[in-house]
Amino acid sequence: MNRLDGMVCDLTHDGRGVVRVDGKVYFVEGALPGERVEFTRTKRWRRHETGRLETVIEASDQRVEPPCEYFGVCGGCAIQHLSAPGQVAYKQRMMLENLERIGKVVPAAVMEPVTGPVTGYRRKARLGVRHVPKKGGVLVGFRERHKSYITSLAHCLALHPAASAMLPALHELVSGLSCFDRLPQIEVACGDSSIALVFRHLEPLTENDESRLRRFAVEHEADVYLQSGGPDSIKALAGTRPRRLSYTLAEHDVRIEFEPTDFVQVNAAVNESLVNTALNLLAPDPADRVLELFCGIGNFSLPLARRAGRVIGVEASELMVSRARGNAAGNDIANVEFVAADLYDDPAGTLSRHGDCDKLFLDPPRSGAVEVVRDLVPKIMPERIVYVSCNPSTLARDSEILVHREGYRLSSAGIVDMFPHTAHVESVALFERRT
Ligand SMILES: C[S@@+](CC[C@H](N)C(=O)[O-])C[C@H]1O[C@@H](n2cnc3c(N)ncnc32)[C@H](O)[C@@H]1O
Numbered sequence: 110m111n112r113l114d115g116m117v118c119d120l121t122h123d124g125r126g127v128v129r130v131d132g133k134v135y136f137v138e139g140a141l142p143g144e145r146v147e148f149t150r151t152k153r154w155r156r157h158e159t160g161r162l163e164t165v166i167e168a169s170d171q172r173v174e175p176p177c178e179y180f181g182v183c184g185g186c187a188i189q190h191l192s193a194p195g196q197v198a199y200k201q202r203m204m205l206e207n208l209e210r211i212g213k214v215v216p217a218a219v220m221e222p223v224t225g226p227v228t229g230y231r232r233k234a235r236l237g238v239r240h241v242p243k244k245g246g247v248l249v250g251f252r253e254r255h256k257s258y259i260t261s262l263a264h265c266l267a268l269h270p271a272a273s274a275m276l277p278a279l280h281e282l283v284s285g286l287s288c289f290d291r292l293p294q295i296e297v298a299c300g301d302s303s304i305a306l307v308f309r310h311l312e313p314l315t316e317n318d319e320s321r322l323r324r325f326a327v328e329h330e331a332d333v334y335l336q337s338g339g340p341d342s343i344k345a346l347a348g349t350r351p352r353r354l355s356y357t358l359a360e361h362d363v364r365i366e367f368e369p370t371d372f373v374q375v376n377a378a379v380n381e382s383l384v385n386t387a388l389n390l391l392a393p394d395p396a397d398r399v400l401e402l403f404c405g406i407g408n409f410s411l412p413l414a415r416r417a418g419r420v421i422g423v424e425a426s427e428l429m430v431s432r433a434r435g436n437a438a439g440n441d442i443a444n445v446e447f448v449a450a451d452l453y454d455d456p457a458g459t460l461s462r463h464g465d466c467d468k469l470f471l472d473p474p475r476s477g478a479v480e481v482v483r484d485l486v487p488k489i490m491p492e493r494i495v496y497v498s499c500n501p502s503t504l505a506r507d508s509e510i511l512v513h514r515e516g517y518r519l520s521s522a523g524i525v526d527m528f529p530h531t532a533h534v535e536s537v538a539l540f541e542r543r544t
Pocket of ligand 1: 372373374403404405406407408409423424425426429450451452453454472473474499
């Protein structure tokens, strides 16, 4: 039987409804917990099958009309059909469920979610570009769901409004370039007062292309960069003088400058609240030495240095470290030192000459920080650890080590809604040494 109906009991980590029928598990896109749905079986996997939603027989009270016309096709957002409070509750459930199942830990307190605007929040994005004659020519937008096609976007509800407003003109611009079919990507980076666009091109541009790009830059008040190869090949469009991208963390009197392809937290407003929340949890005071791992260009380091006695920021990328040093100097912050080191390769050995610390702050990539919690933490035993995570499963794995092997308690944890309408779960947790 290809058509089934059943109750949705949960959401997967990527926002699909989980339906159990006759002992079998089906993942159905677009279905929400509490709903009764009819669906068609589409594909069999080892432990589950997937299904296409046909009818919502009984709708959840959390179901809303998706605000974007591209929802369902565009891969940028996965859960627009769930209300904003429903999305936050889902992310919190994901975090707690991972902590309990993988980490065998329950936080003593669950913090108020850190939330912000749910539209226009994306200040960084990588737009795909494809030439598809059958679909009318050049397409600019995000990848389609589960496919490598591009959804051609005339606007995007998640993108910074100024960047979204440029989308129709970007289609037109690329269509008029000589290498319209050899330009796979445009990277967008928005600072507080300027926007940069990095055009990745696989063939040299002509004089005419460059003058079109210069005209676009003037008309749209954007700074244009060209990338002909790897990241080292990025350069400003000839004849232009791009402004420095920057954002401020007003409460900490900090201004962070960055380059268009640097890592910056995607959601400016949520980042500001996250910095405040993380600082309040770590509670640095002038007597404290703080070790900050995976520090990037100094987003947390500089606010930390405003309150702590000394901060040591560690980061793998030499380029980011030099940017972080420049940001410290630009803000007249002298009690911070930045070190370039690979924290997945013997962090205890690498950091031994930097001495002890009272408090530890970490914000690792998706793969987490197992080497840090397993090898470094037992050597330095900080009294407090604040862990910002972009992957609840690695946070849970690392929590298990801290709580069950290293003598910490998970005092609080909460989610940070950095990417509204997507299933991406960002969270922050505070660990305190038991003795
Ligand atoms: C999630 S970002 C956080 C950046 C910074 N905390 C911020 O808020 O902007 C993770 C950072 O870890 C760095 N990183 C990735 N792998 C690393 C490694 N093996 N050792 C040290 N740093 C690494 C990345 O370059 C990136 O800057």
